[in-house]
Amino acid sequence: MKLSVVDTERCVGCQSCMFACARHHGEAGLSGTCIGVGSIGGMERGFKVIVCRACVDSPCVKICPTDALKPRKGGGVRFNTTKCIGCGYCQDACPIGCVFWNDETNKPIICAHCGYCAKFCPHGVLTLEKKKKRKEAGHATR
Amino acid sequence: MLPDDTLANVLYVDLSKKHFRIDKRQDLFDKYIGGAGVAIQLLREECPEGIDPFDPENPIVFAVGPLTALFPLASKTVAMFKSPHTGNLGESHCGGRSAVAIRMAGYGAIVIKGASDIPLYLAIHKDQIHFRDASSLWGIGNSFTVGRIIRENEPEPGLRTIMRIGRAGEQLVSYSCVVTETYRHFGRLGLGAVFGSKKLKAVMVSGKRSLPVSDKKEYKKVYHEIYQEAVSSPVMKKYQDLGTAENVVPLNKFGGLPTKNLKEARFDGASEISGETFAEQYLGRRLACSHCPVACIHIAALREPYEKAYFYKTSMISYDYEPIYALCSMLGGSDAAAFLKLMDRIEALGLDVMSTGVVLAWATEAQERGVISEKETMGIKLGWGDYTAYMKAVRLIVEQPNKFYKALARGVDRAASLYGGDDYALAFGGNEMPGYHTGPGAHIGVLIGSRHSHLDNAGYSVDQKVLAKKQVSPEELAEALLSEERWRQILSSLVVCFFARGIYKPDAVSKTLRLAGFDIAPEDLLSIGEEIHKEKYRFKTREGFSLDKLRLPKRIFETLSPTGKLDEKFIRKTIEYVKEEMSRSPGRH
Numbered sequence: 001m002k003l004s005v006v007d008t009e010r011c012v013g014c015q016s017c018m019f020a021c022a023r024h025h026g027e028a029g030l031s032g033t034c035i036g037v038g039s040i041g042g043m044e045r046g047f048k049v050i051v052c053r054a055c056v057d058s059p060c061v062k063i064c065p066t067d068a069l070k071p072r073k074g075g076g077v078r079f080n081t082t083k084c085i086g087c088g089y090c091q092d093a094c095p096i097g098c099v100f101w102n103d104e105t106n107k108p109i110i111c112a113h114c115g116y117c118a119k120f121c122p123h124g125v126l127t128l129e130k131k132k133k134r135k136e137a138g139h140a141t142r
Numbered sequence: 143m144l145p146d147d148t149l150a151n152v153l154y155v156d157l158s159k160k161h162f163r164i165d166k167r168q169d170l171f172d173k174y175i176g177g178a179g180v181a182i183q184l185l186r187e188e189c190p191e192g193i194d195p196f197d198p199e200n201p202i203v204f205a206v207g208p209l210t211a212l213f214p215l216a217s218k219t220v221a222m223f224k225s226p227h228t229g230n231l232g233e234s235h236c237g238g239r240s241a242v243a244i245r246m247a248g249y250g251a252i253v254i255k256g257a258s259d260i261p262l263y264l265a266i267h268k269d270q271i272h273f274r275d276a277s278s279l280w281g282i283g284n285s286f287t288v289g290r291i292i293r294e295n296e297p298e299p300g301l302r303t304i305m306r307i308g309r310a311g312e313q314l315v316s317y318s319c320v321v322t323e324t325y326r327h328f329g330r331l332g333l334g335a336v337f338g339s340k341k342l343k344a345v346m347v348s349g350k351r352s353l354p355v356s357d358k359k360e361y362k363k364v365y366h367e368i369y370q371e372a373v374s375s376p377v378m379k380k381y382q383d384l385g386t387a388e389n390v391v392p393l394n395k396f397g398g399l400p401t402k403n404l405k406e407a408r409f410d411g412a413s414e415i416s417g418e419t420f421a422e423q424y425l426g427r428r429l430a431c432s433h434c435p436v437a438c439i440h441i442a443a444l445r446e447p448y449e450k451a452y453f454y455k456t457s458m459i460s461y462d463y464e465p466i467y468a469l470c471s472m473l474g475g476s477d478a479a480a481f482l483k484l485m486d487r488i489e490a491l492g493l494d495v496m497s498t499g500v501v502l503a504w505a506t507e508a509q510e511r512g513v514i515s516e517k518e519t520m521g522i523k524l525g526w527g528d529y530t531a532y533m534k535a536v537r538l539i540v541e542q543p544n545k546f547y548k549a550l551a552r553g554v555d556r557a558a559s560l561y562g563g564d565d566y567a568l569a570f571g572g573n574e575m576p577g578y579h580t581g582p583g584a585h586i587g588v589l590i591g592s593r594h595s596h597l598d599n600a601g602y603s604v605d606q607k608v609l610a611k612k613q614v615s616p617e618e619l620a621e622a623l624l625s626e627e628r629w630r631q632i633l634s635s636l637v638v639c640f641f642a643r644g645i646y647k648p649d650a651v652s653k654t655l656r657l658a659g660f661d662i663a664p665e666d667l668l669s670i671g672e673e674i675h676k677e678k679y680r681f682k683t684r685e686g687f688s689l690d691k692l693r694l695p696k697r698i699f700e701t702l703s704p705t706g707k708l709d710e711k712f713i714r715k716t717i718e719y720v721k722e723e724m725s726r727s728p729g730r731h
Contacts, residue, residue: 038300
């Protein structure tokens with residue numbers, strides 16, 4: 001299963017997905033979210049939706065000095081919080097900004113591709129794709 | 143409230159000393175919830191009696207509520223200040239990203255006092271407060287540009303609000319607004335001018351944090367219920383589809399659409415400016431405030447030839463029912479593209495669009511009657527539906543090159559006091575009228591409303607739902623308006639958008655509040671609402687407001703409303719009853 005951005009043109013910028021992600025991590029507010037919605041230079045131009053695209057051979061895994069991040073079957077990564085020393089290399093390594101940071105725990109928040117956020121997207125911007133249908137290219141973040 | 147909730151934090155900023163402090167004010171939030179309830183207390187504490195609204199001591203208060211960033215639709219920020227437009231209570235509500243940003247920065251309220259010696263903007267990143275020199279931003283002609291510059295200068299895109307003023311605020315136009323996120327406003331009573339008087343160009347706020355809840359499992363469940371209602375309830379549908387512009391056709395059919403300075407209440411061109419027309423021909427995008435899945439913000443895309451051949455310009459312009467009323471029917475104009483261009487200019491200047499439209503409508507009629515001439519207008523011939531003339535006039539209202547435009551920059555009451563024509567100067571309680579001539583409820587509602595807004599008690603709705611079908615007594619009408627306004631104090635203290643009033647009924651409010659650590663039974667909410675309403679009236683009375691002094695423009699009796707010819711005696715009697723009712727119940731003091 002993989003979370004996928006279907007069409008950002010439908011995004012109205014309500015950020016319900018961001019709040020959903022935090023709730024799924026057991027938190028209210030926004031510290032615990034690993035999905036980001038922001039305008040692409042003024043709201044009149046529309047929005048970008050930044051979310052882990054479960055890449056193969058992920059840069060964040062390769063740079064992690066403590067093996068807190070490990071490849072996940074079918075792409076993406078698994079995060080072991082007890083091994084993490086909060087160095088932040090993973091955040092710097094991801095070129096699309098998908099490693100979010102929880103300032104309160106000083107650790108990254110890594111998307112588990114659970115699809116909870118997609119349930120709270122009112123306009124079908126997000127979807128949880130079955131593994132077989134995965135598209136390699138496309139508009140994972142924009 | 144929950145003990146570790148940062149909602150209790152109030153940020154006090156002094157622009158004169160460039161100094162700030164953060165106080166815990168759990169006392170206020172425990173008693174008055176947040177939003178309007180807390181803001182009126184902070185205003186009463188901070189605003190010295192009888193001061194000039196442009197005195198540095200006039201505070202700007204922003205407040206959010208316990209449900210903000212916890213539940214959907216609690217997305218409004220309440221601003222309070224002494225209004226330069228009415229000289230009395232200034233209260234204005236705004237969405238965009240403002241409320242969530244303030245809550246996520248770790249505050250329940252922000253109080254800004256003093257005045258800076260140089261233009262500046264405030265950058266509030268959680269507990270890091272920066273006073274940034276805005277000398278280079280002062281005087282920029284377009285408020286969009288100011289927003290863009292600050293957006294590029296500051297971090298945290300998507301997690302911030304940028305509240306800024308345009309030239310109108312700098313020039314102290316008494317109905318200038320504060321614009322956030324390009325398309326949302328603290329409109330009406332002149333918060334923009336209070337910013338301007340403090341040399342405060344903008345306030346940007348950002349943050350990201352987790353919030354405490356009393357029961358995590360229950361929180362997820364209740365959240366789900368509220369969210370489902372927000373996206374599927376029929377009460378929210380109209381805001382999603384055509385947006386508030388949906389009102390144009392039914393109001394016109396009903397005969398309550400103010401037209402040509404309310405000389406008429408039906409407009410021939412209504413179908414050309416309807417919500418349907420804008421959706422079909424111009425709708426370019428829909429947007430939402432933070433944490434609102436409804437997305438009622440409708441943005442038109444206007445493509446027009448620009449200067450030379452094969453150059454085009456596409457502007458994205460927000461529209462709603464009230465701007466359409468104020469700049470179309472009220473001005474007798476049905477050219478949708480020309481309306482959008484005028485709207486765009488008004489946004490760039492940072493004027494309140496409703497007051498601007500009513501001011502222009504008064505000026506048009508005054509010129510038609512020969513009360514003013516081209517000498518006053520500086521050569522402009524204002525005529526119904528002549529948008530070219532209106533485009534020029536709004537610029538002059540902001541620049542104020544002569545006595546006439548200086549008067550227009552203070553609203554229709556001021557203009558009529560200098561030039562005459564108060565019979566058709568359509569302001570109520572000093573604030574220009576909203577787009578409803580539906581019956582006595584609409585006008586009385588605005589007169590007695592604590593901020594003289596149609597949203598205070600929705601009198602227009604009482605006209606359409608009750609008075610259109612049966613006669614009611616002045617007492618019954620007064621009761622209907624007062625009880626609605628009291629309940630709305632709860633909504634605006636939670637900072638729940640009024641569009642979601644069908645979802646946040648007393649039971650739902652009590653249930654969601656419990657998760658934020660507030661134990662208030664549904665039946666107790668009403669008495670808190672009543673108390674907040676009284677507190678606002680106490681402030682108004684302190685500052686010289688009296689229900690005995692209200693002016694009723696003759697025009698409303700001349701133009702037939704859908705409920706028939708309005709009766710001044712009935713209106714005065716209703717106001718008299720409101721007065722008795724307000725002085726009767728003692729409340730807490």
